Amino acid sequence: xxxxxxxxxxxxxxAAGAAYADQPTPWQTRFQAPATDxxxxxxxxxxxxxxxxxxxxxxxxxxxAWCIVKYRASVNPTPSRTSHNTAIEVIWTVGxxxxxxxxxxxxxxxxxxxxxxxxxxxxTIKATGNQWNWDYEYQIEEPLTFNAALLQDDQRxxxxxxxxxxxxxxLAVDNEVVVPVNTMVRVLVTAADVLHAFxxxxxxxxxxxxxGRINETWFKANKEGLYYGQCSELCGKDHAYxxxxxxxxxxAQYTTWLAAARNDLDGANKALxxxxxAAKTVTVAGN
Numbered sequence: 456x457x458x459x460x461x462x463x464x465x466x467x468x469x470a471a472g473a474a475y476a477d478q479p480t481p482w483q484t485r486f487q488a489p490a491t492d493x494x495x496x497x498x499x500x501x502x503x504x505x506x507x508x509x510x511x512x513x514x515x516x517x518x519x520a521w522c523i524v525k526y527r528a529s530v531n532p533t534p535s536r537t538s539h540n541t542a543i544e545v546i547w548t549v550g551x552x553x554x555x556x557x558x559x560x561x562x563x564x565x566x567x568x569x570x571x572x573x574x575x576x577x578x579t580i581k582a583t584g585n586q587w588n589w590d591y592e593y594q595i596e597e598p599l600t601f602n603a604a605l606l607q608d609d610q611r612x613x614x615x616x617x618x619x620x621x622x623x624x625x626l627a628v629d630n631e632v633v634v635p636v637n638t639m640v641r642v643l644v645t646a647a648d649v650l651h652a653f654x655x656x657x658x659x660x661x662x663x664x665x666x667g668r669i670n671e672t673w674f675k676a677n678k679e680g681l682y683y684g685q686c687s688e689l690c691g692k693d694h695a696y697x698x699x700x701x702x703x704x705x706x707a708q709y710t711t712w713l714a715a716a717r718n719d720l721d722g723a724n725k726a727l728x729x730x731x732x733a734a735k736t737v738t739v740a741g742n
Contacts (some may be wrong), residue, residue: 458741476680476703477657478623487657490678490703494659496565503561507554525612533583569659572673576641578634583662584686587693591632591660599713601720602631605696626683629702630724633716635709636679644670652688655699661687676703702727 477488489495512644525531581648606616606627614629616622617667634640644653644664651664658674664686686698704712708727715723 464591471627476678478626478681478683478739479656482537488657490657490675490676490680491568491674496568497659500561500565503611505557507558511554513681517671542596572639572641572675574639576673578638579641579643580632580634581645581669582632582653582664583644584646584648584653584690584697586648586691587686587697588697589645589653589697591630591707593713595713597639597717602629603695603700605629610705615725615732621681623683623692624683625696626698626700628698628700630720631681631702633702633704633709633712633727634676635706636703637675637677639673639675641671641673644672645704649690650688651686651690651697652682654687655682655684657682658684658701674703679703679705703730 471495476490476729486498486501489498519675525540526534550740579594581592581594583592588602590602591600593599604623605625606629608624610626610629611617611622624656642653644662646664646666647666648666650666652661653660653672654661654665658676660714662670662672664670680703682701682702682703686694686697686699688694690697704727708730712723712727715726715736
């Protein structure tokens with residue numbers, strides 16, 4: 456019975472860690488855990504298409520192997536001169552048409568959903584890509600603007616971000632974008648110098664940042680946590696060092712952070728991190 460408190464404690468730690476949402480892992484072959492309905496649909500569609508891709512790939516592989524073995528020169532010295540087979544013609548015409556229709560219908564439904572928000576945006580944030588960082592502007596009654604760049608190792612202690620499991624190397628930033636959970640957020644994306652791209656895998660969004668042009672995307676995160684993305688358009692020598700971090704919090708935490716960030720962004724970020732860490736500790740202790 457003594458094992459139960461230990462197991463409960465481990466479970467609580469894992470649950471608390473999950474509050475930081477998903478992030479890239481070494482040798483990852485699957486998507487990150489979805490944090491929006493759109494990403495859940497994308498994940499479903501990927502699995503759905505695999506039910507076509509895998510059998511077709513195996514069928515083509517089998518047919519190639521069968522032809523190589525059955526019709527090799529050593530056992531078939533006189534090649535067949537067959538020029539037409541109605542049954543085969545019908546199969547390889549109708550089959551691909553059916554498969555393409557089965558893929559096209561949900562594909563267009565997903566594409567429509569990606570460009571058709573179900574509600575009006577409650578928060579608009581402008582993201583401007585620079586070589587090699589991001590400027591963010593909260594387009595609210597009293598606008599809030601700040602820059603977010605790669606978190607350097609010598610900045611970790613001062614920022615309270617020394618845990619590399621939560622703030623990974625090359626992904627953590629000095630100032631995260633903070634948004635409330637279950638809130639429709641519009642993101643206006645542009646660039647100040649060269650082409651960039653704003654991508655957040657867990658949200659299922661990726662949009663080009665083009666100088667002199669504003670592109671639009673949106674998301675509604677349904678899970679609190681810290682999410683990471685990167686610039687996804689080759690933009691120069693430090694392209695690999697241009698991360699994006701979005702922290703999704705509850706409404707109360709967002710309101711408190713926003714009020715403090717207008718006067719002291721660094722202090723607001725530290726207070727938010729401390730509150731989240733404290734909540735994690737309480738959760739673990741309570742279990």
